[in-house]
Amino acid sequence: MVEDPADPAHQEPAFRMNAANNASSKYRLWPIFVMPVLVVIAAAAWSAFWFYAASQVDQTVDAWRAREAASGRIYDCAKRTVAGFPFRLEVRCEDATVELRSQTAEQAAAQMPPLTARLGDILVIAQIYTPRLLIAEFKAPATLSRHGQPVMVVDWRVGRSSIVGLPDTPKSADIVFDDLAIDRMVESVRTPAARAAHVELHGRTAEKSTLDKPMIETAVELSGATLSDIHPVLTQPFNAEVGAIVHGLKDFTPKPWPVRFRELQAAGGRIEIRQSRIQQGDLIAIAAGSLGLTADGHLDGELHMTATGFEKMIPALGIDKMLEQGVPQETLDKVAPGVKSKDIDNLFGALDRAIPGLGRAVRENANVGVAAGLAAIGQEATLENKKARSFPLRFVAGAVFIGPLKVAQTPPLF
Incomplete structure (x- = not known):
């Protein structure tokens, strides 16, 4: 019997085979459609997370600005934008201004008008997974003005800072500058006030700090620094490192x-x-101790100092020049309070009258005697494999003394 190809019974096996093949093809193709869907869902979820984190960073920046404003430092910007998608967050403040109120004892006591600093941009960066860590970059220069008149210009090559812990009490804060230059503006003329190749300021909550007894641990590092307005000895480049802990704070x-x-x-x-360690050429000095504050805000206490190149401190502090030039009373008061200039001048004059030229010889060699007198202060010591001397560095109501000699005057802190 011949089978009829048109018979449905004859077609059933082939139909079932084709249906099975179609089902298998559909089964193999489903990952092709599922993976793009998963990618779209993941991208949407990540985008939502990024925008949420961006809003959190924006709030953190606002919290930081609020804390700074309460501290007398008011930040503002003409335009603020958020970018950095997809892996980090960038808050840019364009045409930034910082208003400084009552930041120094002089400014607070005299109720001086605030200083306004204008700089280019401030860029605040946070990783999307650590929004409580803010890293900021500052664009130079900054011009400080009072009553609209420039009084200081601050410039730098690199300026950045970081702060951890916002919007709660910050755990740490750091700021770094490279090639820092500070100039005073006097009738539109820039006069150098300070220079530094590198500056680092660090502050953090000390390990033993508690809510009822908070403590701040601080560190300052200067490289290639000069300061024109503090003491003549600091007009030559020096490096300094100081680490301190502030005890007795009321709160944060x-x-x-x-x-x-x-x-x-x-x-x-x-x-x-x-x-603390300061180095200026061959002169190296280290010091440690404790300082308090007087009722009028001056430093008061004592540091134990060890210094090498001790004989070089005489010309560095200007003591030899004071003697050679007749010791003006104003200058003498800085190093030997209570000693009258006329008494020394009269002594040198009497020596010249007795033996012509003797007074001048004594003046020119006076630094030898002063060095011997200073060497009698303290004890012999060794510092970094060099001969040195250890002696007390006393702060008395802001005045700084090495033995009986007043070598500097520090300003009040409030």
Whole structure:
């Protein structure tokens, strides 16, 4: 019997085979459609997360600005934008201004009008997974003005900072500058006030700090620095490292520094200098100790100092020149309070009358005697495999003394 190809019974096996093949093809193709869907869902979820994190960083920046404003530092910008999608967050502040109120004892006491600093842009960066860590970059220069008149210009090559812990109490804060230059503006003429190849300022909550007894650990590093307005010895380049802990703080609420220092003094707080090192050429000095504050805001206490190149401190402090030039009373008061200039001048004059030229010889060699006198202060020591001397460095109501000699005057902190 011949089979009829048109018979449905004859077609059934082939139909079932084709149906099975179609089902298998569809089964193999489903990952091709599922993967793009998953990618779209993941991208949408990541985008939502990024925008949420961006809003959180924006709030963190606002919290930081609020803390700074309460501390007398008011940040503002003409335009603020958020970018950095997809892996980080960037908040850019264009045409930034910083208003500084009551940041120094002089400014607070005299109720001076605020200083306004204008700079280019401030860029705040955060990784999307660590929105509580903010890293900021500052665009130079910054011009400080009072009553609309420029009084200071600050320039730098690199300026950045970081802060951890916002919007709660910050855990740490750091700021770094490279090639920092500070100039005073006097009738539109820039006069150098300070220079530094590298500056680092660090602050963090100390390990033993508690809510009822907060402490701040600080560190300052300067490289290739010069300061024109503090002491002539600092006009030559020097390197410095200072580490300290501030004890006796009332709390960590934001407030201007003069207010915080006043509270510190009222609580009997101290500034513990754990370590410090200054090097200027062959002169190296280290010091440690504790300083308090007087009722009028001056430093008061004692540091134990060890220094090499001790004989070079005489010309560095200008003591030899004071003697050679007749010792003006104003200058003499800085190094030997109570000694009258006329007494020394009369002595040198009497020597010249007795033996012509003797007074001049004594003046020119006076630094030898002064060096011997200073060498009698303290004890012999060794510092970094060099001969050195250890002696007390006393702060008395802001005046700085090496033995009986007053070598500097520090300003009040409030």
